[in-house]
Amino acid sequence: MAESRSELLAWLNELLQINYTRIEQCGTGGAYCQILDSVYLDVPMTRVKMNAKHEYEFIANFKVMQNVFKAKRIEKPIPVEKLVKCKMQDNLEFLQWMKRFWDTNYPGHQYDPVARRRGQLTETPATLAPIASRVANTTTSAAGARSGGKTPVGGHRAGSASAVNHEQVLGLQAQLKEMSAHLEGLEKERDFYFAKLRDIEILVQQQMEDLAKDNREDFTLAEIQKILYSTEEGFEVPDNAAATGDEEETF
Template sequence: MVIPESRSELLSWLNATLDLNYTKIEQCGTGAAYCQVIDSIYHDLPMAKVNFQGNSEYDYMKNYKILQAGFTRHKITRNIPVDRLVKCRFQDNLEFLQWIKKYWMENKDETEYDPIAGRSSSMNRGVSTANTAIGRTSTSTTKKIEPRSTLPPTDPNRKKSSNLNNPRLRGTNSHSASVINKEVYELKSQVVSLSEELEEYQIVNGGLESERNFYFNKLREIEILAQSSMDILNAKDMSGTENIDVTSLLKQVQEILYSTEEGFKIPDDNDENDENIQPSTVLETPRKEDISMLNEETF
């Protein structure tokens, strides 16, 4: 019988393997470390897209999407309980990390792996521009304190020509232009990335608004039905007339509850498998057998 490893043993292994400084098992819930463990085995995960600095479940879901793609590519049949792992709970991540280490021990070859280089493009996102700006400021400061010649030039025209032909000055200008071009390229890349994220947020927000309106309209219809029934019961001319048909009223409520929008399709099991780990944005309509019917004694 294999004895499960303790929290401290797992953290020591993870930090040593990936050169991290994790202090809690819960930190693995971002999915980034899981991605890099698999990358250390196969060297083909797009680590540049893995977000080690994510601080929301939306960021974590992107990491798990990359991890699931790696599992699919290498035919790893282990199920990834994303909905539980992203909550960053201790027990869920402890069990998955135990399995990850076992898989790593069974499949890792002798090929060396540099974890820092593997995640450098991911961890440095958002700070490269700042580093570039600091370097440019330092270069500018160095130029200002450069010692000048104490001998006055005898010929102004000769000085101008000498400055233009000075290889050191030409090299400085070329370096500055290179730094600026690199910074512009990085800023453009950030704009494209942020635009893509904004578009995804807008799509998700639109779906949530549609669901909210869908269920609000159901409640509104039931409210109108209930109010009209109460008006009939409270009417002065109700004496001597028949009461409201409870069965008919309940059927109307059921019709409202089980109604769906035009074009709505309940996904089957195959559709869910095709979607892999992407969270569903459509709430299932409750089944009739899950709702207990009210009997006439309630009224």
């Protein structure tokens, strides 16, 4: 019988000596990596960011995990795209599988999780649901307070309008700060992958030019270049952009 959320969190916190309060926090990938490390003792924990806060950091953690799965010939597919969205149900199901895997494969040796991650910080945001959902929840809560809903734990009584408004302002300011940090993370992720695509484009272009000198062609390179230069349906490159000849704006 599968463990409950509270049982899984208690096991996870004890095993890794962390303080997760929500299953969603596992979507950062750090805890999953260290569960594997507790079994094999050879996961490169220096490459795992335990306090990851942005999706591109979560993906990097899962790449480490995928490499371990491949090296250990673990055939379980890792639904990375779902897990990094930090939804409770997806991570609950995967953590339940990880617990069963650990029960089956843990050799019973002593494990020092803090030493293995070299004292790396483990704090992740307590709530890691998508930004849009968090903003919607905040708006709903604020509306409930205005309409005489239940007073939040530790909050002000409904009779004080100024106190309620002050809480709403603080909440919105916190959301704005979090959204700004999230946007910054997305921009870094975009630049990271754009740089990779640009390197691929240059390499393909150089190879095709070398082949052209010998009147040769390479079907694979041509297909790669076709993919790089493809656009979404209905999108057209502006004439003035083509006229500038700016190669930096390829994508």
